[in-house]
Amino acid sequence: MTSIRLRGMTWDHPRGYDPLVACSALYKEREGVEISWEKRSLQDFESFPVEELARQYDLIVIDHPHAGQIAREGCLYPLDQPGFSAQRRSMLASSVGLSYQSYVFGGRLWALPLDAATQVQAWRPDLLGSAPEAWEEVISLARAGKVVLPLRAPHSLMCMMTLAANLGWQAGGRGEGFMPHALGELVVGRLAALVSHLDERCFSLDPIAALDMMAESDDIACCPLVYGYVSYAHPGFRPHRLAFADIPCLGSSGPLGSVLGGTGMAVSARSRHCEAALGFAYWITSAEVQRGPYAAAGGQPGHGAAWLDAAVDEAANGFYSQTRATLEGAMLRPRHDGYMDFQDKAARCIAEGLLDKARPGRIVENVNRIAHETRSP
Secondary structure: OOOOEEEEEEEOOHHHHHHHHHHHHHHHHHHOOEEEEEEEOHHHHHHOOHHHHHOOOOEEEEOHHHHHHHHHHOOEOOOOOOOOHHHHHHHHHOEOOOOOHHHEEOOEEOOEEEEOOEEEEEEOOOOOOOOOOEHHHHHHHHHOOOEOOOOOOOHHHHHHHHHHHHOOOOOOOOOOOOOOHHHHHHHHHHHHHHHOOOOHHHHHOOHHHHHHHHHHOOOOOEEEEEEOOHHHHOOOOOOOOOEEEOOOEOOOOOOOOOEEOOEEEEEEOOOOOHHHHHHHHHHHOOHHHHHHHHHHOOOOEOEHHHHOOHHHHHHOOOHHHHHHHHHHOOEOOOOOOOHHHHHHHHHHHHHHHHHOOOOHHHHHHHHHHHHHHOOOO
């Protein structure tokens, strides 16, 4: 009997690739299902149309803002299928923040939480006594040339949204465009104050490049807003081990806010083996696998049971316990059909405005104009 062979697509980083390969080998021994994995760049992961990937792959690792477009196109197989109700209840009850809910759109479940992440803070404990807790501390470090910030699209927008969320803003409101002008002007102003002390190379950096820069030299001690990557918290991954912490606050209410990231495991609606792919998706996102072979292979689990596992946390130098408060308070990005177009255009607008030292109010006006043109709430 010929075994089932599936093709999967993930993103190009050890955190996104290695645990899938390791767990797929175990799954082949267990179920006789063979899965080969390919990878694409982080930039492609954040922007490439899922519909095109669904034509070629059975399993696809996705980002939750694609949900509205996915629902319209019907390119993914809904995962709220009979027979897995108990597993879904467990995932929902153990969701790290809104990780599970981020893949629910239009009353259907389009992916399972594979990897949980949000913008947190990275720092070098060999260069700093502690992680900055307030934005003004970050500014002081930046004046000394010790700060990096990834601002390549879409991360300039993510930084703006995180700072606003830290002051209580929630995306998706109506009445003043994407973000109320006064709030937007305030947070872009704070962002501009930091950027004025940063190397212009930041505008070409994504989180991976920024973390590599921190971990491979002694020039940078802090990255105040960056999507968490547990890989850099493991010994030996890079020349210098990084530590992670909750984000530094603009306000006085604690480490609230930030913008949810992470990844979900989805199944193509065009797969000839939907049931086999579905079985793997539920298996690899289960508590047992997530806190076991998935984490051991360098994965950053999406299941809350792994985030609370003391052994998993210790192996990652406290990555999970030191950033969970920020993740629990993280907000969802908009997910409606059309948001991805807004995200790309708005991020480029913000980056260009910061680079050109435009007035913060003008940058906010342009972002809200783009929201109107792309019909983004």
